Amino acid sequence: MNKFSSRPLGRTDLRLSTLGLGAAALAGLYDPVDDATAAATLQAAWDQDLRFIDTAPFYGYTRSERRVGAFLAGRRRAGYVLATKVGRLMTPDPSVQCGSDGWANPLPYRPVFDYSYSGVMRSFQDSLLRLGVERIDILLVHDIGRLTHGELHEVHWRALTQGGGFRALEELRNQGLVRAIGLGVNEWEIAEEALAAAPLDCVLLAGRYTLLEQGALHFLDACAAAGVGVIVGGPFNSGLLAGQAKYNYGSVPPDVMARARALASVCAEFKVPLEAAALNFPLAHSAVTSVLVGMRSPEQVQANADWARRPLPAELWQALRARHLIHPEAPLPAGSVKEG
Template sequence: MNKFPSRPLPGTGLRLSTLGLGAAALAGLYDAVDAPTAAATLRAAWDQGLRFIDTAPFYGYTRSENRVGAFLSDRCREDYVLSTKVGRLMEPDDSILPGADGWADPLPFRPVYDYSYRGVMQSFEGSLRRLGVQRIDILLVHDIGRLTHGARHELHWHALTHGGGFRALQELRDQGLVRAIGLGVNEWEIAQEAIAATPLDCVLLAGRYTLLEQGALPFLDRCARAGVGVIVGGPFNSGLLAGQAKYDYSSAPPDITARARALAAVCAEFDVPLEAAALNFPLAHPAVVSVLAGMRSPAQVLANAGWMRQPLPGEVWQALRDRGLIHPEAPLPLGGVKEGG
């Protein structure tokens, strides 16, 4: 199977497949995934040409990194791009129960936020051990932001900016142990503050620039001008654009559900699967390097790969824009008006 097309991550020498595998689902997000199924899913993704895999210590309380590392152990290190995250230390804890933080069967570790220099370095070293590699291609600060941390945001932001967290990332990059540094967040506003505070290579932004919502468009435009690559996570908005009732990791409110149904109705007029439109739409923006989709079975891999490869008529994008379902300034995929912005 030929590889997926790839795009360069500016200034890093890395190229990311335009469709990447988000490995949270493989760690049992909401529902358990057994080890053989996880391995088969990773193998199916590899066979389909996906060469960008994103994981994190938090996913399944280290389960995701362990599974990804086991799969990659006999692959050539130059054949894939691997990203993981810092910001939480995983401390042993035998009292962890099923369902913690949404993980169906988490391993016996408790996540503790730590964005300091020491915390970043300790998290990085733990990821190297679990993944069985000597370097991480992309290292991301995980879940920093006001919506995530509320009253404790300033404490964590200070650790990152004045407590050495960003400095640790820069040292790892300077030493060649990391090729690129950035943020992995659900909030574009904090990403905008971060790229103003320190030189970052990329932002993994989940759920905020999708077919469903484009409120982050000005931020992406800024990234394009600054040469900061954007990886779009959550292209289905936690599953809402793939036939599920979740949005932002919880039940979808009625107005959001109605918008998703309107998007689906327009796509149906042109015989376009909503999922195919959702995967292809973000890639039209010049800042976007890759789209990450969570997959928990070989069948989901095949479905996502097929949707991403499906040619889509330009008329569907025009219709979505004409009916007010896409931001009037958002770049549209090939075949649509205002191509590439």
């Protein structure tokens, strides 16, 4: 089996596999995942040479970090790239119930937003303990923005920009405890503001530059020009491009469903799985380092690896563009994810 290629993350010295494992699903997003299945999924990803793993304290209310840490115990630290996040402190709370924030069986902790200097530092130290590592490769500010916080956005933004949150990230990077800093968000507009406010290395942008929607195209162009790496999360738009009736973690608007069906129809003409096109498309942009996919079973790992490695005809992309299903200025893949 050929290894997945790796790409540099912006100006940093990090290289990420072009397909990465998002560890939210392993923590029981919507449906439970037991310990044995989670471990088997991580092992399957490792066997497929997926060496980029993204987690967060929020996922399963610390369950994801604990499972990832247990799997990585004893493995050579230079052999993988690990990302986690700050912005929420996890406080013990025995009243937490199944289904909180979409987690099927969360651990008994309650997330409390804290983007301040002390909050970032404490979150980082807690993550080191749960993950069992001495450093984090990529540390991301999680879910800052108006989409998450609404009228409280300015309060949290001040904590990040004036209360020392960004300063804490820079200190950790300067000390060598973190190799890259950035944002993990679902809205490109706040990432644009953040890049103007702090010297960030990367952005994990979920669901906003995919086969389904390319509204963030010009933001990605700006990232490429500035040497900021982009990790594309949610390439299936919460599962819509993988056969699930979800979009942005909720129900699917009729116009979005119509567009997804049109994409599927064109892919079917070329005998290409829609999922394969969705995984390959974002990587055509020069800013994109890796596509991050949530996986909850070894079978899903195998399926995603097969889709990502599948050779795709150039004519497919031309047909999608001709039918106005891809932004006219979006870069088009030449073929499959390169291997080697």
